[in-house]
Amino acid sequence: MPFTLVGLCGYREEIRKSRFITFAAPITSPAEAQAFIEQHSDLDATHNCWAWKLGDQYRSNDDGEPGGTAGRPILAAIEAQACDQVVVLVIRWYGGIQLGTGGLARAYGGGANKCLQSADKTELISRVALHCTCAFAELALLKLRVAESGGLINNESFTANGVELQLAVAEAQIQTLQAQLADLSRGRIVLVRTDGADNT
Template identity: 65%
Template sequence: MSLSTLEALWVFSEEIRKSRFRAIAGPIDSPDQAQAFLRAHADLQATHNCWAWKLGVQYRSSDDGEPGGTAGRPILAAIETQGYDRVMVIVTRWYGGIQLGTGGLARAYGGCANKCLQQAPRLPLVVRTPARCNCAFNELALVRLRVAEAGGEIIGERFDANGVDLELALPPSGFSQLAEQLAQLSRGRITLLAA
């Protein structure tokens, strides 16, 4: 399964045995963004704001006062099961007076997160690897074009007296073809290096 992220913020609400649950899912690019997302979307008047996020190999979750393992882990499982990355989900609960039990809580939190993510607009996550190269000033426009055609991005340019040092982010599948194109373009002078 190829990984996806979210195109934009998405909200899903449901009532389970008189408790209201609201899932808010959104894209994140760093642990700091996850903390900012939590501050922006947690409802301090609610009974619980349980959450999970996944960012590559990093992940975190919180039960926010619910019994251990009944909220954060089911939310994280929903993110992973649906093939998402670079995503945070907060499931907020307003207690309705009926106990759900540990199994019921896990189903409620995981289910609400699952339904939210199923309905949210997906964006394919393109994994890119860092690379670098150096080109002459007169080659820069063509190098930019070739990088874009390979599905890559130029994330940094540093100009000096000898030309331009470029920092790139490339899909792994396009690395060797781009290396060959840049070598041909410059008669062997431009070397694409993994950073």
């Protein structure tokens, strides 16, 4: 079962006079990953190496370290910790002693591993994207039922006739939720699937 992080976490260590600081955070898009890397990179550091994973998408960067000694070990750490929707940035200040390619891979991968191990994580639940409409008077109860089912309301828009909602609900909860919403609306509220699953 994949996990993501609850929030930002960090880890610091010194290896043979080089300082390493690792930051990790949850992400929901490649753009968010890049924004995090730009925001937390230290331009005065020797290297800002990173990796992120978002479902089937992933990227890594050695930022001037020998090829495969930084970005890939960071990505391997993300996968080893069963994490997804996560970005990890490892910043290095060179201390004058070369670590060699094996030492670099251990330093970057190890820092990422330790950072992710100590982070607060939450299980990623695969939810199905749905939409429905309801009357204004039914909205509060609908929201309560969706929350009780562990679902999410991703968007709501008010129209002249009521409210249109975009939901994300775990497959196992859809039937029960549909029955509850039909009860509260005398059968008017119908959950309709939209394409694609929403892993949140």
